[in-house]
Amino acid sequence: MAAGGYPPPGHFLGDLGFRTELLGDTSAMGRTRVTRFVAGADGGARAGVLATLVDVVGGLLGVRVLQPDWMATADLTLQLVRPAIGPFVEARADLVRRGRTTMVIEALIFNVEEDGTEVPDPEGASAPVAWSTTTFAVLPGGNRTASQDLPFGLPPRLDIGSAGLDQPVLDRLGISRLDAAGGRISLPVGPYVHNSIRGVQGGVMALLGDAAAAEALGAATGLGASGVVVTDLQVAYLTLGRAGPIVTRATVLDGGGGLGGEGGPDGGAAGSAVVELVDTGAGDRLTTVINARGMAAHAFGASRPSAPAGWPDGAPLPVAP
């Protein structure tokens, strides 16, 4: 089911599948299944997938809080503290500020069962697997450019879903590798990844940055993308990606050898990178900047094999012609 026509059938968000629920006026939750098709090198949901989850939940809460105004994601941070192995992950979001021009939401993400029962950490304690914040720019309702069918009258509980993924999410998105060492990968743009105002959905951009950082850090450390878990994303959305393809380029700040002398692949750190996302169909316009950090999968707590085919399990990524 979608609300007000978004997301449409056959959309990326539907393929991931979410159950969302408003919990009063200032809180909301969203839950999605962790399948092998959304897993990263640690067997847990990729940081970019979790970023999509918090963007969706934050957007849901924003609709409630801001109406009749609208919003656009301005920045998003997500930091993993352990693998998000599920079987489901649940983002619990709270409004922390509603100003005239911005709204800030904080979310903690937990491993849960399908019914929301929390899965304790290895020590048996209740602990989140990730922490996240999202800042939304408030768009005055009178100047709204979104479709007329946007869902102001959201029901308190909403399921977004379709048949689900039958291949790794990066493959489904049609992402192709241009140059691993340079963190250059390419995303085609179309209705599958559109948000409600026909730009590329913010979570997709975060996921693209996640994948590009894994490529660059994997090349820099020799671990390969399949050996790197991107644990931290700091995403600044500058302008919408509309035309496409969206192509990334990455600058590796360090290949894991910096922090406190503990780094390098053997020490577990895979380094950090700045990833820029440019809209090549719009004059190479810079749309998004992402600071990302990675760890070697073995050091972060790789827990189970990931998807059997395609990224990130070693099978070759389709290379752009």
Place this chain on the structure above:
Amino acid sequence: MTPPTPTGPAEPVGPADARHYMSDYFRLERWEIPPADGAEGFSEFGGRMPVDGHHRGAGGGLRTGALLTNLDSVGGFLSGLSVLPRWIVTTSLMATVTRLDHLGPLRVHGRVLRRGRNSVVAGLEVVDEGRGDALVAASTGTFAVLDPGEMNVAFDRPAVVPMPRPAPDPPPPEEFFRIQPGVGTTTRLELAEHLRNPWGILHGGAVAVLADVAACRALAQARGRDGGPDPSGTVAHLAAADTVLHYLRPARSGPVEARCRVLGGPTGRALVRVAVHDVGADDRLVALGSVVVLAV
């Protein structure tokens, strides 16, 4: 990123007071880099800071809170000049820190990534000149655009703020920033006048230093409580690194408390959530963020 030769005294017009408290303490030099002749766009900005002994942390180099203060100063100046005659206030800082063992001096280069009607986004990179310009941090700052009211926003252009001389007996950051341990994983800051920015509110850099100190202290406390490798609860071998800070509301009253929660992480690395409250203003939440604390 090489600094230009200063073209002459270019101190800001008017009294150099609250606009320089933080940069004076950390001895931050700043210079505007105007667009090339005839080019459109915004000025870029450079900055350089020494790594004085009393600013070094457990990682051996400049403490991350100090680094963020300087990033805030450079990013704020850069962004402010791009929106004149209006001015800015910091709303968020996000920094990825890749080295803690700086030799120094550190050099910052900043540029406007986006200037909108209500906000400016700046991208900043930091290199360690003592290590052959090795990249040590990357940061993104977001700044809200405001009417400056009575604030003096007149500057000679291109703007240059020379590096302040060393103070004869500089206090350590905890003393300068009036930071004291609180109860448990809470750390307090007294809102002294010199910690206010030109808007009259607690400087964003002070919040960054508080978050650094508080997060390290919280992890030490948690380790001590849990009988971990540092049962004494000291911060001697802990250093703050990657940091996210959202400035939600102005802190005007004080005292200010950073209340921390250790969220966990792999060996040698812990993520600490930091919520900053203005106790004297109905305990309202004024900043929220996270600090990655490393065992060094």
